[in-house]
Structures are given as structure tokens and as C-alpha cells.
Amino acid sequence: MRALVFGSTGQVARELRRAAGELGIEASFLDRAAADLADPDACAAAVRAASVDVVLNAAAHTAVDRAEDEPELALRINGTAPGVIAAACADKGVPFLHVSTDYVFDGTPGRPWREDDPTGPLGAYGRSKLAGEQAVVAACPDHVVLRTAWVFSAHGGNFVKTMLKVGKGRPEMRVVGDQHGCPTAAADIAGALWTIAADWSRGRGRAGIFHYAGAPAVSWADFAEAIFARTGWAERPAVTAITTADWPTKAARPANSVLDCSAIEAAYGIAQPDWRLALDEVLEELGETSA
Template sequence: MRILVFGTTGQLARELLRRAPEGVAVQAVGRDTADLTDPAACAAAVAATDADLILNAAAYTAVDQAETDRATADLVNGEAPGAMARAAAARGLPFLHVSTDYVFDGSGTRPWSEGDPVAPLGAYGASKLLGEHRVAEAGGQAVILRTAWVFSAHGKNFVKTMLRVGAEREVLSVVDDQRGGPTAATDIADALFTIAAAFGKGRGVPGIYHFAGAPTVSWADFAEAIFAASSLPRKPVVNRIPSSDYPTPAKRPGNSALDCSLLVKTYGITQPDWRKSLADVIGELEAEA
């Protein structure tokens, strides 16, 4: 199977490139070939490929910056995926697209199901929801995989930030009233390869699915787990604070927990234990250091 992946340097794209199963050839497309602010260029890349499946692993992920740069966020997260999806549908190619928990307003305590009402709190979530709408409107064989709290040994993420700051401070204040399922980019990549394989065998089922790590925790819980799994000689104390004590330009969802049962039922992909994946990521980071 040949897979055309949009994205080369992001957390997920890097894992897709290095975790491709035997018999799967991944061709990654970067900005030099298809700038995500140019939807027509993205569509042209799909039209020209000899791949069997298209996978969009690229996104505008600067949540706070999106509040003042909404036009770019909408282009990259909304219109570009739509152009990819339409070009894929025109050729009869399956299209896999990654979305986010930020399409929900974060209310309540129950994990969000695929059919729950969407109501983004900010520009980033709205841009990702626009992408979902554009992909659905394309009418092809598309899977939208919503995920949350992505971490890896690459790029910018909460794990790397905590390890860096934790080595410098004795006490860290971390938000304790936002809850979600940390999800390793490695696990997302593996899930996407499983879905791609199903399409390759003619068994793919289009639709929206949720995928996140388990168990659900707060950011403060996650921080403590990071320090416990690390080899920092002095573990910082986590001071648990409410979101109101850490204001940001974009409001974050309080409840980012995702109900992943539909993905289990349809593709047999179970929720990964993020604690195991966290140990692997920290091991990789410390080996590199």
C-alpha cells in the first residue's frame, strides 16, 4: 500500500514516517510541495499522486495564536483539508483526516461521543470543525479521527515542556480542572495505519471516530506522572490550580474526555494506556540527551 501523507515535521507526521508497517510506503508532502495555505496546491498533490490512500497529518496547532490569525487557521485546518478530500473523492481514494477534542465546548463530565453537539470555544476549534465540515462535504471515503492532548519526543508538547521546566524549578503550578486523555503520537500513527489497512482490504468504514489515551486525567495529574516516570534527580512539587489562575488568549475545554467505543467496535482499535507510551517517550528523550 502507498500512502500520501501531508506533513513532514509535526509530531504525528514524524511518527507516521518512522512507524510505517512492512508493505506500506509513505510519501510525505511538505510545504515546499503543497503549502497548506494554498488549497489548490494541496488538491494538485492529490491529483498527481500514485498513492492508494491520502492521509492529512498537518495542521495549524497554535491555539492561542489562532485567536488573532483566524484566516490562516481556517485555511490550513479548514479549506486545505477540504481541497484534499475533494481531490481524493474525485479519484476514489480513501482520505484520513485528524481532528481534535476542541470541536466541543468542554462542558459536563461525560466523555464526548461522535454524535454529541459541537460548539468550539475558540478560533482553533472552529477552524478544525470547518475542516470536518469540508471533508464531509467532499462526499468521498473519509475517516475523521478526533484525538486529544498529543505528546511525543518531537516538537512542542506538554511532556517536553514539563521536563524542561521541571529541571529548573522546585514548584510548578499546573491546571487541575481540565481533564482529558493524553495521547502519544506513536499510538495515533498506529491507529491510522490500522484504519488504512482496513481500506486496503476493502473493509474501511467512513465516518467520525474518537481516539485518545486512557485513563482520563487532569493536566496536574499528567504532570505528576511525567515527573514520576523521569530520571530528574529532584522531582518538582505540582501546585494544583484552577484555569482561572492561568488565563490564556484562547479558552480551553474543561472536559476533553473522548468516548472511543465506536472505534473499538468498528476497527478493533482499543484505547492505549498513555502511561506506557509516556515511559517510552521519556526513555527516548533521555537517551537522546
């Protein structure tokens, strides 16, 4: 299988590269210099020039708070560019896999979100990602939009690395406890994407929007406690749960980011992963375990 991947240094892109090597997949990764999503036409040209079986987009404007200050740029990168790439894929008859987010929902507390639930993003980032989803679905019949949440890995910026950086040596950490979601390892997302891509290459792909995130659902405070409990630190900070109002941010965050992941298992046989297993592996890679 030959693949073209938009993104090179992000969390998911790096895990896609690592997994591709292990799986024997011939994949080309486009960094910003090669194809900047801020220049959608250049991205379409990259698709037209490629001879591949599948195209994946693992690049995005992911700075949630900064998107409030630059909504036009976020929309161009997260909304316009994926649609243009999808159209180029449709012209070539190549399936397009696109990574999206739980932030397309308004976070109303209740049951986990299903793919067909009404969307209602709270900020510029979520609106830009929703626009990208809609553009991809409209432009390319052979598409998969993979919504995920709370991504972490041993590289890039993420909650796990932040907690390790600011928590070491502190007696207490105050962490938001009234936002609930599904931590998801970038490596697990990469594995799911390659599984989906392989099915498409065998003619068994199913188009649509799918949810894929880790289990069990937790609050940010719960997640922080799990991180510290798994470190090899002799002294670990106590985690105190606070409210969202106690930790104001420029962009509003959804209170309920829990995703129902039953549809992807039915369509592709991809089970919801236990994020705690992946967390152990990430901490080991970072050298933060007691082993």
C-alpha cells in the same frame, strides 16, 4: 499499500514515517515546501498527481492561541484545505484520513464526548478544525475523521517536553487542575491511522468520525505528576493544582476534553491505549528515565 501524507515534521507525521518504515508501507510525505495547506489548490494538485491507495492529512495550524490573532489563516489551513483535498480524493476514488481535535467541543463537564454529541468550539482553532471536519465529510464519501487530544511525543512542541524543560531544578510547578482530558501518544495515533488505512486498502473501511485518545483521563496537573514521577531526576518538583482562572490564555480551553473511544474499537478493532506506557517510551527516547 501506497500512501500520500500531508505533513512531514509534525508529531503525528514523524511517527507515521517511522511506523511506515517498520510496516513496509510505501509512503510519500509532503512538507510545507511541497504542499502548503495555506495554498489549498496546490494540495489538491498534489493529490491529483499521486498514484496512491490512501491519502492522510497530518498537517494543521495547531497554535491554539495564535489562531485567535490569525483566524483567517487557521481557517484556510484547517478548514478549507482539508475540504479541497477531500474533494480531490473523491475524484480519484481514494479514501481520505484526516486528523481532528477534541477542541471541537465546548468542554461542558460530564460524561466523555461521543462522536454524535453536539459540537461547540470555544475559539478560532476549534472552529477551524470543525469546519475542516464538515468539509471533509461533505466532499469525500470514503473518509475517516480521527479526533484526538493532548498529543505528545519525543519531538515537536508538547506538554511533556514543556514540563521537562521548565520543571527541572524547580521545587514546585503550578499546573492547571480543572481541565480534564486524554493524553495521547503521537506514535499511537500513527498506529491507529495505519490500521485504518490498511482496512480501507482491503476493502473493509468504514467511513465516519471516530474518537481515539489515551486512557485513563486525567487533569493537566495529574499528567505533570506522572511525567515527573517517571523521570530519573534525583529531585522532582511538587505539582500544585491551580484553576484555569489562575492561568489565563488568549484562547479558551475546554474543561472536559475526555473522549469516548468505543466506536473506533467496534469499527476497526482499535482499543484505547494506555498513555502511561507510551510516556515511558517517550521519556526513554529523551533520555529522561532512571534506567
